[in-house]
Amino acid sequence: xxxxxLSALFLLAVTVIAPLLGSTHIDLGKAFAGASPDYDIFxxxxxxxxxxxxxxxxxxxxxxxxxxxxxxxxxxxxxxxGVSSGAAVGAxxxxxxxxxxxxxxxxxGAALVLLIVIGMSVDGRRMSxxxxxxxxxxxxxxxxxxxxxxxxxxxxxxxxxxxxWLMGGLDAVPYSTLAWLAAIVVPVLILVTMRAPQWNLLAxxxxxxxxxxxxxxxLMGFGYVAGSVLTGLVTSLTGPIxxxxxxxxxxxxxxxxxxxxxxxPCSILLGAAFLVICDTLSRTMNPPTDFPVGVLTAMxxxxxxxxxxxxKRRSLWM
Amino acid sequence: xxxxxxxxxxxxxxxxxxxxLPQTGLITLxxxxxxxxxxxxxxxxxxxxxxxxxxxxxxxxxxxxPRRQFATDVAYVPQAIHIEFPFTVREVVRMGRTPRxxxxxxxxxxxxxxxxxxxITDCFALRDRDFRALSGGERQRVILAAALAQEPKTLLLxxxxxxxxxxxxxxxxxxxxxxxxTILVVAVTHDLNLAMQFSDRVVxxxxxxxxxxxxxxxxxxxxxxxxxxxxxxxxxxGPEGKPWLVYGMDGA
Numbered sequence: 001x002x003x004x005x006l007s008a009l010f011l012l013a014v015t016v017i018a019p020l021l022g023s024t025h026i027d028l029g030k031a032f033a034g035a036s037p038d039y040d041i042f043x044x045x046x047x048x049x050x051x052x053x054x055x056x057x058x059x060x061x062x063x064x065x066x067x068x069x070x071x072x073x074x075x076x077x078x079x080x081x082g083v084s085s086g087a088a089v090g091a092x093x094x095x096x097x098x099x100x101x102x103x104x105x106x107x108x109g110a111a112l113v114l115l116i117v118i119g120m121s122v123d124g125r126r127m128s129x130x131x132x133x134x135x136x137x138x139x140x141x142x143x144x145x146x147x148x149x150x151x152x153x154x155x156x157x158x159x160x161x162x163x164x165w166l167m168g169g170l171d172a173v174p175y176s177t178l179a180w181l182a183a184i185v186v187p188v189l190i191l192v193t194m195r196a197p198q199w200n201l202l203a204x205x206x207x208x209x210x211x212x213x214x215x216x217x218x219l220m221g222f223g224y225v226a227g228s229v230l231t232g233l234v235t236s237l238t239g240p241i242x243x244x245x246x247x248x249x250x251x252x253x254x255x256x257x258x259x260x261x262x263x264x265p266c267s268i269l270l271g272a273a274f275l276v277i278c279d280t281l282s283r284t285m286n287p288p289t290d291f292p293v294g295v296l297t298a299m300x301x302x303x304x305x306x307x308x309x310x311x312k313r314r315s316l317w318m
Numbered sequence: 319x320x321x322x323x324x325x326x327x328x329x330x331x332x333x334x335x336x337x338x339l340p341q342t343g344l345i346t347l348x349x350x351x352x353x354x355x356x357x358x359x360x361x362x363x364x365x366x367x368x369x370x371x372x373x374x375x376x377x378x379x380x381x382x383x384p385r386r387q388f389a390t391d392v393a394y395v396p397q398a399i400h401i402e403f404p405f406t407v408r409e410v411v412r413m414g415r416t417p418r419x420x421x422x423x424x425x426x427x428x429x430x431x432x433x434x435x436x437x438i439t440d441c442f443a444l445r446d447r448d449f450r451a452l453s454g455g456e457r458q459r460v461i462l463a464a465a466l467a468q469e470p471k472t473l474l475l476x477x478x479x480x481x482x483x484x485x486x487x488x489x490x491x492x493x494x495x496x497x498x499x500t501i502l503v504v505a506v507t508h509d510l511n512l513a514m515q516f517s518d519r520v521v522x523x524x525x526x527x528x529x530x531x532x533x534x535x536x537x538x539x540x541x542x543x544x545x546x547x548x549x550x551x552x553x554x555x556g557p558e559g560k561p562w563l564v565y566g567m568d569g570a
Contacts, residue, residue: 068403196421198421200421203403205399210365212414212468213388213416213417214385215385254404
């Protein structure tokens with residue numbers, strides 16, 4: 001319980017501090033009094049972006065935990081099972097066809113892939129993690145090929161837009177968008193975390209879980225849909241943000257162990273905090289440019305993770 | 319009766335097995351490789367479906383048992399498990415409590431049941447170790463502890479002694495025989511002498527069917543062993559004057 005409370009306090013602190021920082025100095029007194037431009041920068045640029053980072057970080061981290069557990073593969077991440085590639089194809093197609101709403105198109109792409117993967121890997125009343133993994137990875141390859149094809153026939157301006165989308169990144173979004181994102185993400189996070197004891201069993205093995213009363217096909221189907229909904233929604237708004245879903249779960253396992261009752265809540269809270277911190281850095285490091293946050297998560301998080309692995313592995317990894 | 323099987327079969331490994339198992343006792347399941355032992359055990363554990371024919375537990379067809387309710391009664395001990403994540407021994411054993419307690423909150427009884435299971439199987443001292451850092455034999459004892467923590471009425475074990483050293487093999491079978499006084503214990507084994515010394519009943523499988531079923535004395539005699547395993551053995555008087563199967567190097 002203690003790690004969860006501390007994580008929550010840390011996230012709270014990060015969320016309060018992050019909107020105060022930025023490339024333009026703002027006067028808080030004016031912002032709260034509603035004076036322009038401080039008010040607009042604070043409420044329409046920074047706060048929504050911090051909240052988006054928070055939701056995205058939470059969703060990607062817990063999906064990482066979930067997919068690693070379901071596939072019993074420490075290298076699994078939210079993008080392993082194809083949904084984000086579907087989102088990418090949708091977005092790239094929208095850019096090439098000149099549609100305005102890349103977000104909607106990528107949602108449709110993600111949903112299509114989700115249905116295909118489910119259809120492929122449910123065999124009668126069973127679902128195997130092996131088929132799930134193979135189908136997901138194959139969908140990734142197909143999607144990647146489609147993106148390359150579209151990219152090759154795109155105009156110069158479209159090509160730039162495509163590259164920019166594929167780099168991923170956070171932007172201020174309208175509060176209405178944040179509201180429906182939160183309305184879906186928060187309940188899914190809770191539903192996933194509630195099943196922590198079952199994820200523990202599944203992380204050991206499908207037979208292990210089945211012989212302890214878990215209906216593994218249902219549980220894995222739920223996990224795949226939940227993780228895909230989280231990843232698909234977030235990716236449609238931010239593009240792919242790499243590494244969060246891989247290193248946050250591992251870093252937390254090294255620190256807190258593998259028990260999902262602690263790991264899942266901590267991943268939600270600290271994954272959110274991690275992405276908010278990375279995004280704040282990407283906004284403030286070299287104003288007025290802001291780096292794609294995915295570059296920062298990998299460049300900053302990667303070495304930190306290597307250090308963690310180096311210092312902790314002897315005690316925990318044999 | 320606990321399990322009653324009528325013409326029980328599976329897509330591979332098992333066909334037309336008919337038998338009844340009692341409420342208590344240590345029953346060993348022996349037979350050559352590929353005879354269907356693990357398949358049968360898997361079906362009894364509710365892990366292999368769909369099966370052909372019929373098998374009931376406590377009078378109710380297996381496929382009609384609600385999963386979780388079945389899991390509170392019947393515990394299954396696989397030969398080995400492979401874990402990718404840093405679970406401690408204590409956490410692995412506590413998982414055995416999940417069908418009973420739901421797994422989120424741990425009652426005092428959950429804690430004591432897990433600790434008792436660890437002491438019985440001689441792995442209490444390992445409780446804070448990373449499961450992946452254990453030896454094969456230590457892992458096997460932890461898996462058994464997880465099943466005992468479940469407080470089952472029936473314990474199904476797939477070659478539980480494979481990785482154990484001599485001392486732990488003996489203490490395992492002593493434990494299984496003791497458990498057999500109050501619950502049903504079904505163990506797949508290749509060690510016919512352990513089966514002979516400790517079990518109340520031996521079931522021999524051959525080619526997917528039951529080839530012998532009775533007390534160790536009835537089933538484990540040189541004639542039937544030669545016909546099933548193709549190995550010539552003799553019965554001698556072993557330690558403590560009990561019968562002991564002996565075979566030479568050219569027995570096959």
